[in-house]
Amino acid sequence: MSKTIEKEIKLEVNLPHTGFPKTLYFNRLRVDRDEGFCLVQFGLVVASDLVDSYCCVLTNDVLQQNQKSLVEYSNRLSVNGSAETWKGISASRKVDVADVVGMSFRGQVAEICFFSFSMCSASRFALNPSSGTPLPSQPLALLRSSIALQKQLITFLYEE
Numbered sequence: 001m002s003k004t005i006e007k008e009i010k011l012e013v014n015l016p017h018t019g020f021p022k023t024l025y026f027n028r029l030r031v032d033r034d035e036g037f038c039l040v041q042f043g044l045v046v047a048s049d050l051v052d053s054y055c056c057v058l059t060n061d062v063l064q065q066n067q068k069s070l071v072e073y074s075n076r077l078s079v080n081g082s083a084e085t086w087k088g089i090s091a092s093r094k095v096d097v098a099d100v101v102g103m104s105f106r107g108q109v110a111e112i113c114f115f116s117f118s119m120c121s122a123s124r125f126a127l128n129p130s131s132g133t134p135l136p137s138q139p140l141a142l143l144r145s146s147i148a149l150q151k152q153l154i155t156f157l158y159e160e
Contacts, residue, residue: 020113020142024054029149030088031156036060038157039095041088042143053089054141056096056114063157066101073103074154079147096140103150110150114140 026042036059043053098114105111117137 018139020139022054022141023143024052024141025144026054027145027149028084028086029145029153029156030086031153032088038063040153040157041086042145043086043089045086050089053093054096054143055089055093056098056140058098058101058157062099062101067158070101070103070154071158074151077105077147077151079151098140100137103154105147105150108147110145110147112141112143112145112150112153114143116140 024042024044026044028043028045030041030043032039032041038058039055040058041053041055044051096114097116099117100115102113102115103111115137
């Protein structure tokens, strides 16, 4: 019986700047943990009505790979606040699987970008890392919120 040897390979991922199929300003969020992943729900609620929403899954591997940069980013944010408890979206909707999370802010508006890439393509790229070509990725969503709500998301993702 042979053992599979896993070796970490680092690849550069090309993150597109445009072409996000979903854009949303959100004022509610919910993070539900399950075995091996988190389901993250974002909602725009106005006068008690859900106007728009977005959902994605972040696997534990993705959370681990992004933890250092997101926690360091969160520590630079000088705002505090807590998110209002939200029950999330009850109806079954499309749920994306994100591999890369990017965050930034300007003024009082925070931004979160989600991207995905093919693990099969990453495996093929890893066979020829000297090509110098970054792994292509697909933009999933560009979300905006208050800085306090963005910081709350990072807290929800990494609280024990």
